[in-house]
Each structure stands twice: as structure tokens, then as C-alpha cells.
Amino acid sequence: MRIFLNGAFTAALLGALWMMVLATTFAVAAAFATGEAFRPDLLLSLLWGLIGGLAVVYTGPGKSLSMVIGAAALVALSVIGLPPVVAELSLTARILVNGALGLIFGLSQPVLLAEVTGPGSQTRHAIEDAVIRFLTGFGYIFFTAIVAIPFYVMVMTSLKSQSELLKNPLDFSIDLSKGWDLFRSYVELFRDFNFGDYLLNSMLISVLTVFITLLFSVPGAYAVARLRFKGRAVLSRSILLIYMVPIIVLALPIYIAFSVTGLRNTVVGILLIYPVTTIPVALYMLQGYFRGLPHEIEEAGLMDGLSRLAVIWKITLPLSLPALASVSLYVFMIAWNEFLLAFMLLDDPSKFTLTRGIASLNSSEIPRQHLMAGSVIATVPIMVLFLGLERFMTKGLTAGSVKG
Amino acid sequence: MTHSPLPPRGVTPLARREARLAWGLLAPTLISVALVVVIPLLAIFWISFKPIGLADLRPPAPILRESLRGSGDSLRIEYRLRNSSQDKVIENVVITDTLPTDLTVTGDLPAGCALTGRDLRCAFDQLEGGYNERLRIPVAAADEDAAEEAAEGSEPQVSGEADSILTNFEFSTENFARIFDSDEFIAVMGVTLFYTVFGTIGALGVGLFAALLLNKSFKGQGILRGLYLFPYVAPVIAVAFSWLILFDPFSGSANALLIRMGVTEGAINFFGERPLALIMVTVFEIWRYFPLSFLFILARMQSIDTDMYEAADMDGASPFQKFWYLSLPQLLGILSVLFLLRFIWTFNKFDDIFLLTGGNAGTRTLTVNVYEQAFAISNIGAGAAVAVVIFLCLLSFSVFFFRFMSREEGL
Numbered sequence: 077m078r079i080f081l082n083g084a085f086t087a088a089l090l091g092a093l094w095m096m097v098l099a100t101t102f103a104v105a106a107a108f109a110t111g112e113a114f115r116p117d118l119l120l121s122l123l124w125g126l127i128g129g130l131a132v133v134y135t136g137p138g139k140s141l142s143m144v145i146g147a148a149a150l151v152a153l154s155v156i157g158l159p160p161v162v163a164e165l166s167l168t169a170r171i172l173v174n175g176a177l178g179l180i181f182g183l184s185q186p187v188l189l190a191e192v193t194g195p196g197s198q199t200r201h202a203i204e205d206a207v208i209r210f211l212t213g214f215g216y217i218f219f220t221a222i223v224a225i226p227f228y229v230m231v232m233t234s235l236k237s238q239s240e241l242l243k244n245p246l247d248f249s250i251d252l253s254k255g256w257d258l259f260r261s262y263v264e265l266f267r268d269f270n271f272g273d274y275l276l277n278s279m280l281i282s283v284l285t286v287f288i289t290l291l292f293s294v295p296g297a298y299a300v301a302r303l304r305f306k307g308r309a310v311l312s313r314s315i316l317l318i319y320m321v322p323i324i325v326l327a328l329p330i331y332i333a334f335s336v337t338g339l340r341n342t343v344v345g346i347l348l349i350y351p352v353t354t355i356p357v358a359l360y361m362l363q364g365y366f367r368g369l370p371h372e373i374e375e376a377g378l379m380d381g382l383s384r385l386a387v388i389w390k391i392t393l394p395l396s397l398p399a400l401a402s403v404s405l406y407v408f409m410i411a412w413n414e415f416l417l418a419f420m421l422l423d424d425p426s427k428f429t430l431t432r433g434i435a436s437l438n439s440s441e442i443p444r445q446h447l448m449a450g451s452v453i454a455t456v457p458i459m460v461l462f463l464g465l466e467r468f469m470t471k472g473l474t475a476g477s478v479k480g
Numbered sequence: 481m482t483h484s485p486l487p488p489r490g491v492t493p494l495a496r497r498e499a500r501l502a503w504g505l506l507a508p509t510l511i512s513v514a515l516v517v518v519i520p521l522l523a524i525f526w527i528s529f530k531p532i533g534l535a536d537l538r539p540p541a542p543i544l545r546e547s548l549r550g551s552g553d554s555l556r557i558e559y560r561l562r563n564s565s566q567d568k569v570i571e572n573v574v575i576t577d578t579l580p581t582d583l584t585v586t587g588d589l590p591a592g593c594a595l596t597g598r599d600l601r602c603a604f605d606q607l608e609g610g611y612n613e614r615l616r617i618p619v620a621a622a623d624e625d626a627a628e629e630a631a632e633g634s635e636p637q638v639s640g641e642a643d644s645i646l647t648n649f650e651f652s653t654e655n656f657a658r659i660f661d662s663d664e665f666i667a668v669m670g671v672t673l674f675y676t677v678f679g680t681i682g683a684l685g686v687g688l689f690a691a692l693l694l695n696k697s698f699k700g701q702g703i704l705r706g707l708y709l710f711p712y713v714a715p716v717i718a719v720a721f722s723w724l725i726l727f728d729p730f731s732g733s734a735n736a737l738l739i740r741m742g743v744t745e746g747a748i749n750f751f752g753e754r755p756l757a758l759i760m761v762t763v764f765e766i767w768r769y770f771p772l773s774f775l776f777i778l779a780r781m782q783s784i785d786t787d788m789y790e791a792a793d794m795d796g797a798s799p800f801q802k803f804w805y806l807s808l809p810q811l812l813g814i815l816s817v818l819f820l821l822r823f824i825w826t827f828n829k830f831d832d833i834f835l836l837t838g839g840n841a842g843t844r845t846l847t848v849n850v851y852e853q854a855f856a857i858s859n860i861g862a863g864a865a866v867a868v869v870i871f872l873c874l875l876s877f878s879v880f881f882f883r884f885m886s887r888e889e890g891l
Binding site for chain 1: 495498499501502503505506508509512513515516517519520521523524527689690692693702704706707708709710711713714715716717718719721722723725726728731732733735736737740741742767796798799800824825827828830831834835847850851854860863864867870871874877878882
């Protein structure tokens with residue numbers, strides 16, 4: 077294992093791996109940005125990264141010097157035709173991409189090897205530190221790419237026309253010169269496909285679901301958290317158990333019952349079902365919060381002559397506003413994103429929710445930019461809400477959410 | 481009166497009042513949950529023992545149409561009576577109608593019919609399945625056009641008693657026999673197991689990696705944390721369709737990229753080929769749910785006492801040693817709880833696969849099979865039987881889960 081503690085070996089290995097990661101990233105980014113063919117040459121990346129890593133560990137240059145040398149070296153390599161990122165198109169494009177790659181590699185390699193003092197034998201600490209720095213860099217690139225690309229595809233597709241999409245699927249650029257014409261799919265969705273109504277329906281159903289859920293779960297959570305009665309332990313467990321029953325199992329009898337009673341295709345029917353799927357988790361989250369509140373304040377209220385219900389209304393609820401906010405947000409998110417029940421129970425286009433409306437766009441006759449524009453319309457409100465109130469949201473998610 | 485030093489025994493009035501209040505507060509929740517969860521669960525057990533299809537949801541009923549046919553001597557009222565079901569019997573069928581005043585009955589009434597004044601009443605003991613007959617009543621009228629309008633204007637009434645398969649006491653184990661016997665069942669179980677196990681482990685592993693990345697404070701940490709939660713927060717239908725478009729075999733960017741890079745020769749049908757489709761839906765599951773495990777693990781990491789790490793630093797522990805010997809044992813609790821919960825929830829997952837592949841190309845899990853049997857093949861009984869199997873699996877997971885949860889501190 078001694079070889080792993082050798083500075084030169086680590087520098088060469090990490091340099092090679094890092095160059096491969098960066099070259100792939102640059103090639104993919106350049107291909108998506110221009111729609112042209114860029115491709116990483118992994119063998120050449122490995123070779124040049126290895127040499128670059130060794131150069132850094134042997135000479136120990138500063139960041140700025142290493143940056144300049146890296147960029148210059150890769151520009152020179154592109155000119156002679158042996159660069160890490162191959163572009164079939166023009167020399168300028170190749171020089172630009174590879175120069176930027178060299179710049180970033182030169183900048184980051186000394187940072188990766190910051191704790192490694194030289195080519196000789198190193199402490200375990202220094203080597204592991206370098207490996208962790210490499211993994212961190214890789215992790216940021218990896219996660220940002222896998223999260224951002226699908227969402228970017230969603231937005232980009234919704235802004236294009238059918239012919240542009242078919243012409244070059246690789247082209248991720250958005251033609252800003254089209255101005256307002258970019259949003260044609262959105263205008264058509266609102267004008268011809270009633271998406272305004274769907275948006276309102278979704279809004280109404282989600283808000284009402286939040287209210288009904290709170291109305292039911294707040295008293296229930298208080299009872300489970302504070303009051304003593306037989307069966308409390310069993311009850312608080314069965315709440316979680318109910319939470320684990322899959323909707324698809326319930327959907328079948330609900331479908332039958334709604335068909336027989338005529339509740340299918342009604343907003344009332346949806347409002348009967350949605351809160352019940354969210355009440356257990358809301359109750360579970362809230363009772364955890366209520367337990368954490370100090371008894372003494374409530375007892376003081378009781379001593380001063382308030383009834384239990386007045387204590388809940390005047391003391392407990394104002395104290396738990398943050399918890400109520402996160403529960404509301406979480407319930408709103410579940411109701412807004414719900415797809416299966418809306419899909420099974422709603423057939424009448426005037427009562428569609430957004431998710432059901434998007435499902436109705438999924439046919440071969442409707443162009444895909446409409447489908448993606450619909451997806452963006454459904455995603456944006458929940459994202460805005462989420463980013464604006466992220467503090468509550470993350471709290472709400474960790475407090476009791478185990479649901480998928 | 482002597483004062484006892486012991487506290488009062490038994491249930492005091494105060495405690496009784498408290499318990500009453502508690503049940504009162506819980507009542508709305510309990511009633512609604514019973515209506516929407518418990519009753520449907522019982523119903524699904526009931527239905528699973530019934531040979532019932534989508535078309536049997538409405539019980540068979542007699543259907544009647546009235547018309548005035550012919551002219552002059554052959555003028556007649558025709559009642560066309562039909563059984564809506566092809567194979568079920570309807571009993572005690574009664575037709576009542578009022579004949580218009582300008583019509584006079586000229587011939588014999590059909591068997592089973594009787595006329596009192598202008599009120600016609602026909603009774604039949606039973607209509608066989610597929611029954612479809614015409615009852616003819618010869619009549620005469622002064623003005624045939626007016627008579628036609630009058631005859632067809634008065635709606636005849638019909639009633640009958642039929643046995644609804646949903647409510648009778650006929651049971652069979654045919655549904656279970658059908659699902660267990662087919663070769664498909666083993667394949668479905670295999671797919672479910674693969675999807676659940678790898679989906680859960682993958683989401684946990686990726687989540688742990690993401691949590692390790694963000695477990696330090698730096699500028700932009702909040703933004704990245706928000707960004708990494710996107711897959712979980714966005715509506716499933718939106719992200720599923722984005723994936724489908726990204727990986728489309730004809731015009732998807734992923735295929736175009738791979739072909740341009742020279743990784744593959746032709747386009748890959750990511751969601752349409754065995755076994756790639758199953759791998760892709762599992763990857764989607766990992767992608768969509770790693771944020772959840774990442775959030776929980778990060779929350780736990782940030783509550784670990786930093787003293788321990790400082791002590792380890794003093795003793796010269798390397799970063800990997802600190803992770804392996806300090807962080808991981810601290811995270812073991814949350815990791816195992818997350819594993820069990822995510823396992824159950826991945827097992828229950830329906831929307832994702834339904835939207836991505838519709839259960840085709842070897843991605844049919846148990847939950848998708850419920851939908852497939854009940855709605856695609858229109859065999860509600862078989863769908864219910866699969867649902868019962870899911871529920872029983874779940875019940876056994878839950879027993880295991882609560883055994884375990886009582887040892888681990890709760891979430």
C-alpha cells in the first residue's frame with residue numbers, strides 16, 4: 077500500500093481522473109451550448125491529465141502560473157491536433173474549448189493537491205485530503221448536471237418549435253431574438269387548452285386540501301400529543317401504518333364507490349379523498365411538534381380558567397405557527413403534485429387539475445413543446461413556493477415526511 | 481373523615497373527562513380515515529374473491545324502448561325489451577305505461593300483459609341473459625301522426641330485480657388462482673424486488689454522497705441544497721415526461737449526444753428495451769428520491785457533536801478514518817430507518833413506472849399490475865387480488881418495521 081502514499085503517484089492518478097471528468101463536462105456543455113459535435117478523447121485526457129498532475133506536484137507553481145501554463149499547453153495541443161476535447165468543426169472552436177479546459181484544470185489541480193507537499197512519500201492525511209477534494213469537485217459537477225439537465229430540457233423544449241426540435245436535438249440554446257414568440261406554446265395552452273382553468277382548479281383543490289387537513293389534524297394531533305387516554309400508543313402507531321397503505325390499493329374500491337355514487341368527475345369527490353391521504357402525515361408531524369412545546373404555558377392557561385379548546389386556540393396554535401407553515405406547505409405540495417387519483421377519477425376536461433391536464437396532452441397529435449410547457453406551468457408555482465419558503469419546506473420535509 | 485395518603489385509584493372523573501375530550505378531538509380524523517382507508521381495504525378483500533369485470537360494476541337492468549310502428553291495420557305499439565347483460569338473469573320485471581287516449585287496442589295483448597282502463601301492465605318472472613324481444617300491441621288510431629307523438633311522448637316505466645355480483649354472497653378463489661398460476665407472477669415479483677432493492681439502496685447511497693458534499697458551510701450552500709431538492713419537489717408527471725423527452729429514441733438529446741460522441745452506433749430505446757427499461761426506471765427512482773435521503777442524512781450529520789471530531793483530530797485520525805469510525809456509526813440509525821421506510825415506499829410506488837413505461841418492456845411491478853389487471857384487462861377481481869397481495873406484503877414489512885422502530889429512536 078506504500079505506493080498510494082507516494083505524492084507523485086497520487087498527483088498523476090488524480091490529475092488523470094480529474095482531466096477525464098473535466099473533459100467530459102466541457103465536451104457535453106459545449107455540445108449542448110452550440111449543438112455541434114464535441115467529444116472527449118478519454119485516452120488523451122488521461123495522458124495529459126497525468127502529465128499535468130505530475131507537473132503540478134514536481135514544480136509546485138502558484139494557481140495563476142499553473143492556469144496560464146495549462147491554458148497555453150492545451151491550446152498548443154489543439155493546434156497540433158491532440159487535444160482532450162475533440163471538435164470536428166473548426167480550429168477556433170477547438171482552441172477555445174480546450175483553452176478554457178486548460179485554464180480550469182490549471183486552476184483546480186493545485187487546489188486538489190493543496191495538502192500534498194511534494195512527489196515523495198506523504199502522510200495518509202494529505203493523500204486522503206486530495207482524494208476527498210477530487211470527490212467533492214466531481215460530486216458538485218455530477219449532481220448539478222443530473223439535476224439541472226432534465227429541468228433545463230423541460231424549459232428549453234417548451235420554448236422551441238417542432239421543426240427546431242427535430243432539426244438538431246443536441247442544440248440546447250434558446251433563440252432569444254424571437255422575443256415574445258418564444259412563449260407561443262404557453263399562449264396556446266392557455267388559449268386553446270384551458271390551462272387557466274386547470275391552474276385555478278389545482279390552486280383551489282390544493283388550498284382547500286390544506287385547510288381541511290389542518291382542520292382535522294390539529295385537534296387530533298393535540299389529543300395524541302397532550303391528552304392521556306387508553307389506546308394512545310396504539311393510535312399514534314396506527315397513524316404511521318395508515319400512511320404506508322399505497323394509494324393504488326385504495327384507488328380501486330374508491331373508483332367503484334365513486335362510480336356508483338356519481339362522485340366521479342366532481343371536485344367534491346377529489347376533496348373527499350385528498351385530505352384523507354394527507355391527514356395522517358400532518359397529524360404525525362404536528363404531534364411531534366406539540367410534544368416539544370413546554371407544558372407550563374398551557375397549564376398556566378388552564379389555571380387561569382381557559383378551557384382546553386381555548387388553550388389550543390389561544391396558546392398552542394400561535395406557538396406552533398412555524399410548524400403549521402411547514403405542514404401546510406408539505407400538504408400543498410402533495411395535493412398539487414398528486415397524479416394517480418386525479419387521473420383515475422377525473423374525465424371531464426372542465427374539472428381537470430394541472431397534472432390531469434398534462435396527462436391529457438400526452439398524445440401523438442399534440443406537439444411535445446405543449447407537453448413541456450404544461451409541465452413548466454405545473455412546476456413553476458411549486459418551485460417558487462419552495463424556494464421562497466425553503467426554510468419551512470426543508471423543515472416540513474424532515475419533520476415527518478417519509479412519503480414518496 | 482380520614483385522609484388517605486394514597487392517590488385515588490381507578491379512573492377519576494377528571495381523567496374520564498380528558499379521555500372523552502381526546503376521543504372527541506380525534507373523532508373527525510378517525511371517521512374520515514375509516515371511510516376512505518379502512519372500508520376500501522375491507523372492500524378490496526371482498527372484491528378479490530369475486531369474479532368481476534369492469535362491465536359488471538353496473539348490475540344488469542332491463543332496457544325498454546317504445547315506438548309506434550306500421551299504419552292502418554298493421555298499426556301497433558312495439559315495446560322492445562332487452563336485458564343489458566348477456567349472461568345474468570333479471571327477475572320480476574314489470575312494465576307499466578299509460579296508453580294515449582286516441583289509441584284503441586284492437587287485438588290480443590301479449591302474454592303477461594293486462595290492461596286496466598288505459599294503464600298497461602306487463603309482468604315477467606324472469607329475463608334470461610341476452611333476452612331481446614319485441615312486445616306488439618295492435619292498435620287503431622284516428623290520426624296516426626298525432627298518435628305516434630302521443631305514444632312515444634309518454635315514457636314507459638320498467639323495473640326489475642337483478643343480482644349484483646358486487647353484493648351477493650358468491651365467492652371464488654378464481655382471481656388468486658389466476659394471478660398465482662401465471663408465469664407472469666414470478667416475473668412481476670422479480671421486477672418489483674429489483675426495483676425496490678436497488679431503488680432504495682441507490683437513493684440512500686447517492687443521498688449520503690450528496691449530504692457529505694453539503695455538510696460544510698460555504699457560499700452558495702443554500703442554493704445548491706435547494707437545487708438538489710428539485711427532483712423531489714417537482715410534480716412527478718412533469719419530470720417523468722422530461723426524462724422521456726430527454727431519452728427519446730428518435731429526437732432525444734441524450735441519444736443525439738451519445739451518437740455524436742461515438743459511444744453508440746444507433747439510437748438506444750432507453751425506455752423500450754428489456755432489460756434497459758427496468759434499469760432506467762430504477763435510475764429515475766434513485767434520481768427522484770435521493771433528495772429525501774440527502775435531507776434526512778444532512779439533518780442528522782449537522783446534529784453530531786463536533787467535539788468528537790476535534791478529539792479525533794488531536795489523535796491524528798485521517799479524514800476517511802473519521803468518516804468510517806465516527807460519522808458512519810452515528811448515521812447508522814437514520815440510515816436503517818430510512819432504508820425501511822424507503823423500501824416500503826418504493827415497493828408502493830406506482831406513478832413513476834406508469835408514466836415512464838406503462839409497465840411495458842419488463843417493468844411491470846405489483847402496483848402497476850393492479851392497474852393493468854383492473855383497467856387494461858378490465859378484470860377488477862384480479863386487480864383486487866393483486867392489491868391484496870401487496871397489502872399482505874406491506875403488513876409483514878410493517879411488523880418488521882415497528883419491531884425495529886421501537887429499538888431505534890423514532891424519526
